[in-house]
Amino acid sequence: MRISGLYAITPEQPDTARLLSQVRAALGGGAQVVQYRSKSQDVALLHEQASELLALCHAFEVPLIINDTLRLADLCGADGLHLGREDGSLRQARVVLGAEKAIGVSCYNSLELAVQAEAEGADYVAFGSFFPSSTKPGAVAAPLSLLSEAKGRLSVPIVAIGGITIDNAASLIAAGADAIAVISGLFDAPDIHFAAQQYSQLFGRIPMPGHGPH
Numbered sequence: 001m002r003i004s005g006l007y008a009i010t011p012e013q014p015d016t017a018r019l020l021s022q023v024r025a026a027l028g029g030g031a032q033v034v035q036y037r038s039k040s041q042d043v044a045l046l047h048e049q050a051s052e053l054l055a056l057c058h059a060f061e062v063p064l065i066i067n068d069t070l071r072l073a074d075l076c077g078a079d080g081l082h083l084g085r086e087d088g089s090l091r092q093a094r095v096v097l098g099a100e101k102a103i104g105v106s107c108y109n110s111l112e113l114a115v116q117a118e119a120e121g122a123d124y125v126a127f128g129s130f131f132p133s134s135t136k137p138g139a140v141a142a143p144l145s146l147l148s149e150a151k152g153r154l155s156v157p158i159v160a161i162g163g164i165t166i167d168n169a170a171s172l173i174a175a176g177a178d179a180i181a182v183i184s185g186l187f188d189a190p191d192i193h194f195a196a197q198q199y200s201q202l203f204g205r206i207p208m209p210g211h212g213p214h
Helices: 015-026 043-059 069-075 091-096 111-119 145-153 171-177 192-200
Strands: 005-010 033-038 063-066 079-082 102-108 125-127 156-162 179-182
Touching: 005 015, 005 192, 015 033, 015 043, 015 192, 033 043, 043 063, 043 069, 043 111, 043 125, 063 069, 069 091, 079 091, 079 111, 091 102, 102 111, 111 145, 125 145, 145 156, 145 171, 171 179, 179 192
Parallel strands: 005 033, 005 179, 033 063, 063 079, 079 102, 102 125, 125 156, 156 179
Antiparallel strands: none
């Protein structure tokens, strides 16, 4: 699995049917990766949503990554895990999940963190926030030049995150991002399917009509 293209991160959505509908629209528009991100403390809801999303993503032949929670990723059989600064060690995650699962690491604005993560076996790294983010208003800022620097030092895929919209996404791809992680700029769009198509087209991917299951 090589991470690239539109990397859709789910919004907080307690209504599972609504969440599945939103993600289905993103997948139909060409999302190449989905990350399930939820701050809910309802363990039953988390497991239900993760399991339902996994089945949906697999119907579109797209991987599901779980944000933060190693136990949830393991329990639901997700395709991978994304780790932030406070989310435990990459080494422990690898032991639990095995060699076949994708593990990504948030590196914020630090190239050295990314070099270290790659050395420890990360499958991809994420940098950001490149633009002001409504999801994480206090996030550390990352300069666009970091992407081209990282491209010269790393062999794993590079994901850009933070305040990404259809108007600024192309600059990140041009600077070296292999994937763009989008929450609000995708799921707050009036037409999620169309927004996903617009992002996908920036990578030269134009989903065919009827892409994916009905």
